[in-house]
Amino acid sequence: MSTSDPLLFAKALADDTRQQIMGLCCCRWLSVNQIVEKTRVTQPTVSHHLAVLREAGLVNTRDEGKQTFYTLNQDRVVRCCGQLMLKFAPEQQLTVKMGEIIEK
Amino acid sequence: MSTSDPLLFAKALADDTRQQIMGLCCCRWLSVNQIVEKTRVTQPTVSHHLAVLREAGLVNTRDEGKQTFYTLNQDRVVRCCGQLMLKFAPEQQLTVKMGEIIEK
DNA sequence: TTGACAAATAGACGGACATCTATATAATGT
DNA sequence: ACATTATATAGATGTCCGTCTATTTGTCAA
Numbered sequence: 001m002s003t004s005d006p007l008l009f010a011k012a013l014a015d016d017t018r019q020q021i022m023g024l025c026c027c028r029w030l031s032v033n034q035i036v037e038k039t040r041v042t043q044p045t046v047s048h049h050l051a052v053l054r055e056a057g058l059v060n061t062r063d064e065g066k067q068t069f070y071t072l073n074q075d076r077v078v079r080c081c082g083q084l085m086l087k088f089a090p091e092q093q094l095t096v097k098m099g100e101i102i103e104k
Numbered sequence: 105m106s107t108s109d110p111l112l113f114a115k116a117l118a119d120d121t122r123q124q125i126m127g128l129c130c131c132r133w134l135s136v137n138q139i140v141e142k143t144r145v146t147q148p149t150v151s152h153h154l155a156v157l158r159e160a161g162l163v164n165t166r167d168e169g170k171q172t173f174y175t176l177n178q179d180r181v182v183r184c185c186g187q188l189m190l191k192f193a194p195e196q197q198l199t200v201k202m203g204e205i206i207e208k
Numbered sequence: 209t210t211g212a213c214a215a216a217t218a219g220a221c222g223g224a225c226a227t228c229t230a231t232a233t234a235a236t237g238t
Numbered sequence: 239a240c241a242t243t244a245t246a247t248a249g250a251t252g253t254c255c256g257t258c259t260a261t262t263t264g265t266c267a268a
Contacts, residue, residue, distance in 0.1 A: 010117035013188070015256075019111060022192055032215055045257055047216055066214045066265045074193040075201075081185040081193075082205035084117070088126055089178040089185075097179075098202050101186035119226075136245060149227055151246055170235050170244045 004057075006087060009080040012056035017041055018049045022072050025059060029069040110191060113184040116160035121145055122153045126176050129163060133173040 013019060017039065024030060024038055032050065036043045050070055053059045057076050062069045085094055117123060121143065128134060128142055140147045154174055157163045161180050166173045189198055
């Protein structure tokens with residue numbers, strides 16, 4: 001799962017519900033049911049989206065009894081974005097520009 | 105075109121042909137026909153993909169007589185990736201990690 | 209072991225989209 | 239004006255994918 005395929009990454013992000021789930025799982029662990037409660041889709045649909053995110057390496061999982069908890073893999077987000085920028089913005093002064101973006 | 109919508113950005117990237125076109129237009133200006141020659145799809149298909157990239161602000165255009173030249177908007181790639189990281193990797197030390205990614 | 213709950217899987221369905229052919233629009237040269 | 243070339247647009251078609259219902263798998267408690 002260390003190969004950061006830009007296409008796989010982009011496809012995983014290319015859905016509204018999935019980005020919503022990513023936002024929910026950012027900085028915290030949530031069970032599938034907790035995610036279902038916070039979205040407008042059914043449990044199987046959430047499971048489906050979590051599978052897509054898992055295959056893209058974008059979430060970490062932790063089993064606990066009957067429940068499975070998910071959290072966003074922030075490190076992977078950074079590495080995938082980094083890959084994208086290396087590929088599609090090779091002429092840019094990345095460290096400088098990133099500094100600007102982070103500050104404002 | 106300054107609103108960097110993460111979903112629009114991801115959808116624009118979520119296609120193999122489109123990423124291929126982005127790679128071709130990276131660091132140089134190409135006419136539509138030149139792009140067609142370097143891909144395996146027809147001219148209308150290339151025009152369609154260029155329209156998607158244009159609507160996402162990912163390409164710049166220059167008209168010259170009959171031809172239209174396209175080039176990748178690297179600055180926007182950086183800003184969109186920056187937005188994604190701010191949204192989905194808020195706990196990461198971005199400047200540090202980006203440094204690591206750029207070096208290796 | 210049975211019942212209840214959590215999550216994953218299977219299968220169906222509808223809409224979104226990538227691609228094509230055909231045609232329109234626009235610019236240039238004869 | 240007409241022919242030619244470059245690009246965009248229209249419309250059709252097939253495939254992918256997001257969503258649902260129904261069911262299965264797995265875990266825990268009584």
